[in-house]
Amino acid sequence: MDDADRRFLDLAIEQAQIGWGEGGVPIGAALVRNGEVLAVGRNRRVQMDSAIRHGETDCIERAGRLPASTYRESTLYTTLSPCFMCAGTAVLYDIPRIVVGENRAFEASEVWLRSRGVVVDVVDDPACIDLMKRMLDERPQLWLEDIGETS
């Protein structure tokens, strides 16, 4: 991870922190093309009563309708390893690289993403780990809902 990656991951972390403060799921994302931030986003399950607004999908939604060529030059930064909905979204749009803050609290799609040719770089970032630790500790039912799991 270079300085630019650090800066863009920090934008995703900032989004996750905002989401936590809103009573939501603290996962954030940023979509960046050649050093230009196209959008940031965060999980808005609680804030928008949404079943499809994870950090990554919210970010891609906020980036607006883009031509295929733009996604193919972009990197998606996310504070937590993507679920299959978000991984599938990256594969749909041929996003070539995903920088993952941490994958200790959740990991499902990384092998599949790599099998599809996506570069997945896991940072193991302490701030990301701490956010999800608090989430699992303080809002466990909301977390289960977010990943489609029964208790």
Next chain:
Amino acid sequence: MDDADRRFLDLAIEQAQIGWGEGGVPIGAALVRNGEVLAVGRNRRVQMDSAIRHGETDCIERAGRLPASTYRESTLYTTLSPCFMCAGTAVLYDIPRIVVGENRAFEASEVWLRSRGVVVDVVDDPACIDLMKRMLDERPQLWLEDIGETS
């Protein structure tokens, strides 16, 4: 496909037709649990300027926040074979069965879905085939955008 499947697929087709009339991508979906329609939805790329509102994801969004157990008893009906975003959404929520109107115009995720244990039943429905034929013929650039392809 039994009579119930036919009825629920027809709801998805009705959504696709509405979407076509709105100037959008004619793909519709329905989420059904034990004979009860939880939601219908349609691709709203054009209508909502959205990169994540495919037929299936729009339908799941409109179903609202549901417990994991509900998705696990549900069937997703869609007029066109799901892209990886929509397939990944079904896998995230452990939706056990997807009824697909047709897969001639587009097919990407069926092998993967089946490898994940999802039952995928393809109907090869003439109305669904006709809708996508018109789409590819009359709105080809919009279609490429919707599936993240370059021309």
